[in-house]
Amino acid sequence: MLDTPEAVLDALRENHERPYGLPRTVTAEELVAAAEQFEEPDMLVTALLELLEAYEYTGEHRKSPVVFARLLQLYDSRPKAFNDWEVHRLHWCFKWVTTSLIEVPDVPLATIGQWIDRMRERYREAGHGMQPVAAMAHRLAMHTGDGLAAAYDLWVTRPRDELSDCEACEIRHRALHHVVLGDDEEALKTWAPLFAGMVSCQEEPYVSHAFALLPLLRTGRLDEARSHHLAGYRYARGKTGMAEEVGLHLEFCALTRNEGRGLEILAENRELFGVTGAPKARLAFLTGVQVLLDRLVEEGYAETPVAGPSGRQWTARTLLAHVDGEAEELAAAFDRRNGTPTVGDRRRARLAQRPLTDEPLPLGLRVTPLTGPRAERATPAVPAAEHRVTVPEDFAELVAEARRMAADGHPGDAPLWERIAERVAAEGYVHDPALGDPDHLLAELAEQRAFAAYEADRPADGRAGMAEAAELYDRAGLPWHALAARARAACRAVERGMGKTAGEAAEKGNAEPEGTPDGTSEMWRELDSLLERAESMLPDGEREPDAEFRPDRYLVVVHCRAFAAHAELVETLPDAAPEVVERFERAVAALHAAAERWKVPHQTAAAHLYTADVAARTGRLEEAVERQRRSREILEEIGTPWRATRGMLLLGQILMRTGRAEEAVEVFRQAMAQAARYGDRAFPVTSVHAMLGHACKHAGELSGAVRHLSEAAARLDREGDHDGAAECRLELAEALTLSGQAQDAVAVLESVVREGAGDAGGPLDERLSAQVRLTLARGLMDLEEYRAAAEEFLRLADTVAGWEEQVTHTMVAAQAAVALAHADRPEAAGTARERALASHAKAPNPAPVVDMLRDFADLATRGEDGGIDEALDHLATADRLLAEIAADAEWEGFPHWYHAGQNHRCRARCLARAERFEEALAEAERADARFVEGGPDGEVERAETARLAALIEGNGLNRPRAAVSRLDAAIHRCGESGLDEAVRILNALREDLASR
Numbered sequence: 001m002l003d004t005p006e007a008v009l010d011a012l013r014e015n016h017e018r019p020y021g022l023p024r025t026v027t028a029e030e031l032v033a034a035a036e037q038f039e040e041p042d043m044l045v046t047a048l049l050e051l052l053e054a055y056e057y058t059g060e061h062r063k064s065p066v067v068f069a070r071l072l073q074l075y076d077s078r079p080k081a082f083n084d085w086e087v088h089r090l091h092w093c094f095k096w097v098t099t100s101l102i103e104v105p106d107v108p109l110a111t112i113g114q115w116i117d118r119m120r121e122r123y124r125e126a127g128h129g130m131q132p133v134a135a136m137a138h139r140l141a142m143h144t145g146d147g148l149a150a151a152y153d154l155w156v157t158r159p160r161d162e163l164s165d166c167e168a169c170e171i172r173h174r175a176l177h178h179v180v181l182g183d184d185e186e187a188l189k190t191w192a193p194l195f196a197g198m199v200s201c202q203e204e205p206y207v208s209h210a211f212a213l214l215p216l217l218r219t220g221r222l223d224e225a226r227s228h229h230l231a232g233y234r235y236a237r238g239k240t241g242m243a244e245e246v247g248l249h250l251e252f253c254a255l256t257r258n259e260g261r262g263l264e265i266l267a268e269n270r271e272l273f274g275v276t277g278a279p280k281a282r283l284a285f286l287t288g289v290q291v292l293l294d295r296l297v298e299e300g301y302a303e304t305p306v307a308g309p310s311g312r313q314w315t316a317r318t319l320l321a322h323v324d325g326e327a328e329e330l331a332a333a334f335d336r337r338n339g340t341p342t343v344g345d346r347r348r349a350r351l352a353q354r355p356l357t358d359e360p361l362p363l364g365l366r367v368t369p370l371t372g373p374r375a376e377r378a379t380p381a382v383p384a385a386e387h388r389v390t391v392p393e394d395f396a397e398l399v400a401e402a403r404r405m406a407a408d409g410h411p412g413d414a415p416l417w418e419r420i421a422e423r424v425a426a427e428g429y430v431h432d433p434a435l436g437d438p439d440h441l442l443a444e445l446a447e448q449r450a451f452a453a454y455e456a457d458r459p460a461d462g463r464a465g466m467a468e469a470a471e472l473y474d475r476a477g478l479p480w481h482a483l484a485a486r487a488r489a490a491c492r493a494v495e496r497g498m499g500k501t502a503g504e505a506a507e508k509g510n511a512e513p514e515g516t517p518d519g520t521s522e523m524w525r526e527l528d529s530l531l532e533r534a535e536s537m538l539p540d541g542e543r544e545p546d547a548e549f550r551p552d553r554y555l556v557v558v559h560c561r562a563f564a565a566h567a568e569l570v571e572t573l574p575d576a577a578p579e580v581v582e583r584f585e586r587a588v589a590a591l592h593a594a595a596e597r598w599k600v601p602h603q604t605a606a607a608h609l610y611t612a613d614v615a616a617r618t619g620r621l622e623e624a625v626e627r628q629r630r631s632r633e634i635l636e637e638i639g640t641p642w643r644a645t646r647g648m649l650l651l652g653q654i655l656m657r658t659g660r661a662e663e664a665v666e667v668f669r670q671a672m673a674q675a676a677r678y679g680d681r682a683f684p685v686t687s688v689h690a691m692l693g694h695a696c697k698h699a700g701e702l703s704g705a706v707r708h709l710s711e712a713a714a715r716l717d718r719e720g721d722h723d724g725a726a727e728c729r730l731e732l733a734e735a736l737t738l739s740g741q742a743q744d745a746v747a748v749l750e751s752v753v754r755e756g757a758g759d760a761g762g763p764l765d766e767r768l769s770a771q772v773r774l775t776l777a778r779g780l781m782d783l784e785e786y787r788a789a790a791e792e793f794l795r796l797a798d799t800v801a802g803w804e805e806q807v808t809h810t811m812v813a814a815q816a817a818v819a820l821a822h823a824d825r826p827e828a829a830g831t832a833r834e835r836a837l838a839s840h841a842k843a844p845n846p847a848p849v850v851d852m853l854r855d856f857a858d859l860a861t862r863g864e865d866g867g868i869d870e871a872l873d874h875l876a877t878a879d880r881l882l883a884e885i886a887a888d889a890e891w892e893g894f895p896h897w898y899h900a901g902q903n904h905r906c907r908a909r910c911l912a913r914a915e916r917f918e919e920a921l922a923e924a925e926r927a928d929a930r931f932v933e934g935g936p937d938g939e940v941e942r943a944e945t946a947r948l949a950a951l952i953e954g955n956g957l958n959r960p961r962a963a964v965s966r967l968d969a970a971i972h973r974c975g976e977s978g979l980d981e982a983v984r985i986l987n988a989l990r991e992d993l994a995s996r
Contacts, residue, residue: 005035009043024054024058031050058239060277108337138173166199209233213248225252229363231744247289253265256357263370266307290327363714398416408640420445424442484557565586602638602643652667668695689708689711693732723765733779743783752769753772810845817852817856898937924948927945971987
C-alpha cells in the first residue's frame with residue numbers, strides 16, 4: 001500500500017537497492033505515479049530524480065528530457081520542495097539531459113545548443129563554475145566533429161568544480177578525444193591512472209575497458225587487451241545501458257579472430273536488439289554486431305545460426321542484412337541532424353577494419369566452437385617456422401633432399417615428403433630409374449605415413465605402415481632398411497597410450513616415441529630375433545659390408561630394444577621388478593656401446609636421454625640434469641640441434657621439480673623457439689604451452705603464465721580434451737588472481753561452468769567441475785558478488801552431497817552459509833549454517849565450520865541492532881567445536897592455536913563494537929596468548945592482534961600511553977621477524993596515538 005509518503009519513501013529506498021534494468025525502471029515509473037497523490041511535492045521530487053537515474057543507466061534517453069522538464073518546473077515553482085542534495089542533483093542532471101539530447105537524432109542541433117546555453121545560465125545563477133558546461137560543449141563537438149579542437153581546449157583549461165564529472169569519467173573522455181584524433185599512444189597514456197587503479201567510480205574502469213580495446217590491440221598490447229575484455233565484458237553483460245560497450249566487445253572478438261566468443265556475447269545480450277531509447281548507443285551496438293557478422297560471412301559462416309531480434313530465426317547472412325539497413329538509416333539521420341558526415345564516416349571506418357591478429361588471440365575462455373570452413377582447417381602445431389624449407393621443383397633433387405634431411409633426423413622434411421607423395425600419386429607419374437628401385441621410394445613414403453600415425457596416436461596404423469614399408473624394402477633389396485622398419489613395428493606391439501616423454505622416432509629426433517609395450521615375451525622374442533639377424537649381417541673380419549649396409553640402420557634395431565625396455569620400466573615404476581630394471585639397463589648400455597662403436601653420436605645422445613628420464617622418475621634429479629645436458633651437447637656438436645628439443649622438455653620438467661622455475665622457463669622457451677625454427681610439426685606445442693605457463697607462474701612471471709596457459713587451454717579445446725583445458729583454466733585463474741586480475745579469473749571460470757559451453761566435448765569430469773565451481777565461488781566472494789557466490793556454493797553442495805567423503809560437503813555447506821549471510825539472505829543463511837553444523841557432526845571438518853561461525857558473529861555485530869548476544873552465541877559454538885576436536889587424537893596435527901586465537905580476536909572485535917571495551921581488551925590478550933603457541937607461524941596474527949588491542953585501549957578506553965607501549969613491543973617483535981609491512985602499519989598507528 002503506497003498511500004503515505006513514508007510508504008513511498010520506503011519503496012523508493014528498496015527500489016534503489018535493485019540493479020539497473022527494466023524491473024527497477026518500471027517500478028520507478030510506478031512510484032512517480034504514487035508520489036503524485038500527495039499535496040506536497042517533496043516525495044514527487046525524490047521519485048522523479050530516482051526515475052531520471054533509472055533512465056540514465058538503462059539507456060532510456062528519449063524519456064529523460066521529459067522527466068527533467070518536470071523537475072525544472074517544480075524547482076522554479078516550489079524550490080523549497082528540494083533539499084540541498086536534490087538541488088545539487090538537479091544541476092548535476094543537466095549533463096545527463098545534454099547527453100540524452102545528443103543521443104536522439106530527432107532533436108535538432110540548434111535545440112541542443114540552446115540547451116547548453118540554458119545550462120550555462122542556470123549554473124551561473126547558482127554560482128557554479130563553467131567547466132561542466134564546457135565539457136558538454138566538447139561532448140557535442142566530439143559527436144559532430146565540428147570545432148573539436150577549440151571545444152577540447154575550452155574544457156580542459158578550466159578548473160574542475162563540484163559539478164564536474166568525476167575524475168575517472170573525465171579521464172575517459174579525454175582519452176576518447178585522443179582516440180578520435182588517431183593518437184592511440186596518447187589515449188593510453190591518458191588512461192594510465194585509471195587502469196592503474198588510482199581513480200575509479202561506479203562505471204569506471206569498466207566502461208573504459210571497452211573503449212581501450214582497439215587502441216591496445218593496435219599498439220600491440222595484447223595481454224592488456226585480453227584482460228580489458230574479460231573484466232570489462234563481465235560488467236557490461238546484460239546491462240541495457242551499456243549497448244555501445246557490448247558492441248565494442250563484439251568488435252574486439254571479430255578483430256582478434258574470436259568469432260565464436262562474439263556469437264556467445266551476442267546471444268547473452270539479445271535483448272539489446274529491443275532497446276531503442278538511446279539511438280546513438282544503438283548505432284554503436286549495431287555497428288559492432290555488423291563487424292562481427294561481416295567477419296563470419298567472409299570466413300564462410302554465412303548460414304551459421306545467430307542470435308538476433310526476437311520473433312524469427314537468423315543466420316549470419318540474414319542478420320547482417322537487417323542490421324546494415326537499420327544502422328545505415330540511423331547514421332544518415334545523425335549526419336542530417338548534425339550537418340556533418342562524421343557519424344557515417346566513423347561507422348564506415350569501423351566496418352573497414354581487418355583482423356588485428358594473425359591467429360585467434362587466446363582469451364583463456366571456454367567457448368562453444370564454431371563449425372564450418374575455418375574450423376576444419378588444420379591448426380598449426382608450432383608457430384610459423386623461421387626455417388623455411390625450399391621444396392625443389394626437380395623431382396630427383398626433391399627426393400635427394402628429403403632423404404638427406406631424413407637421414408639427419410631433420411623435422412623439416414615433412415613438406416618434402418608430402419610433395420613427393422603428391423607427385424607419385426599424380427596421374428601419369430613415371431618413376432625415374434636414377435632414384436633407385438621404385439619400391440624403395442614407396443617404402444619411404446609408407447614409413448613416413450607410419451611416423452605420422454604414431455604421432456597422431458594411431459599405433460595400429462603406425463605398425464601397419466611399418467610392416468608395409470618392411471615388405472617394400474625387402475622387394476627393393478634393402479634388408480637393413482626392412483629390419484629397421486620391423487623393429488619399429490615390433491617395439492610397439494602393445495600400446496597403452498601413456499603419453500610421450502623426451503624420446504621421438506630414432507630418425508626423427510633423439511629416441512623412439514614412448515609407447516607402452518606390456519613387456520610380453522612375444523614382443524621380446526621378436527625383438528631378440530631381429531637383433532640376432534641384424535648381428536648376423538654385420539660386417540666383420542670374414543665378411544665384407546654389403547653395399548646397402550648403414551650403421552644407423554643397425555642402431556635403429558638396437559635402439560628399439562632400448563625403447564621397449566624404457567617403456568616397460570616406466571609402465572611399472574615405482575614398483576618395477578628387478579628383471580625389468582636390469583633389462584632396461586642392459587638395453588641402454590647396449591645402445592650406448594653400439595653407438596660408440598659405429599660412431600653414430602645421436603644414438604649416444606639417445607642413450608643418455610633414456611637414462612636421464614629414468615633418473616628423473618626415480619628421484620636422481622642431478623644425475624638426470626647431467627645426462628640430459630650431455631645429450632644436448634652431443635647433438636649440438638654434430639650440428640643437429642633439432643634432435644635436442646624433446647630432451648630440453650625433459651630438462652625443463654626436472655628443473656621444475658628441483659625448484660628452479662626461472663631456468664625451466666628459459667629451457668621451455670628455447671625448445672619452443674627451436675621447434676619453430678626447424679619447422680617441427682610433431683613438437684608437442686600444446687603441452688609445452690601448459691608447462692611453460694606453469695613454470696612462468698612459479699617463477700613469478702605472471703603475464704607469461706597467463707599468455708601460455710590461455711594458449712594451452714584454447715589448443716586443448718580444439719583437440720577435444722576439455723578436462724585438460726579446464727585444468728589449464730584453473731591454473732590460469734590462479735595466475736590471474738595472483739597478478740591482481742580477480743575479475744579476469746572469475747570470467748575464465750564462469751566460461752568453464754557456463755551451461756552449454758563446450759557441449760561438443762561432453763561434460764567435464766564431476767570432481768574437476770566441482771573444483772572449478774569451488775574456485776569460482778571463492779573468487780566471487782573476493783569480488784563481493786555474494787549472491788552469485790551463494791548460488792555457486794549451493795549448486796556445488798548439491799553435487800558433493802552424494803560423495804563418499806562427506807567432509808567436502810561440510811566445507812561447501814559452511815562456505816555457502818557465509819555467502820548467503822553476506823548476500824543479506826538471513827533465513828537461507830541460517831538454514832545453510834545448520835546444515836553445515838549437522839554435516840560436521842557426521843563428517844567433521846572443523847576449519848571451514850569455525851570460520852563460518854566467526855563470519856556469522858562478525859556480521860551479527862555489524863547490523864543496526866548490534867547483535868552482540870547472537871555473536872557471542874556463535875563464538876561459543878565455535879569454541880565448543882574446537883574443544884571437541886582437541887579431545888580427539890585423530891586431530892593431533894590440527895592448528896588449534898590458530899583457530900582458538902581467531903575466536904578470541906573475533907570476540908574482541910564484537911565486544912568492542914558493543915562498547916564493552918574492558919572485555920574486548922581481555923579477549924584480545926587471550927588471542928595473543930594462543931597465537932604465541934604458533935611460534936614463528938603466529939607472528940603475523942600477533943601483529944594484527946596488537947593493532948586491534950591498541951585501538952581498543954587507545955580509543956575505547958582512552959589509554960593512549962598504554963596502547964603506545966603495547967605497540968612498541970609489537971613493532972620490536974615484527975622487526976625481528978622481518979615483517980616490514982606490519983612494522984609500517986603499526987608505526988602509523990603508534991604515531992597517531994602518541995600525538996594525542
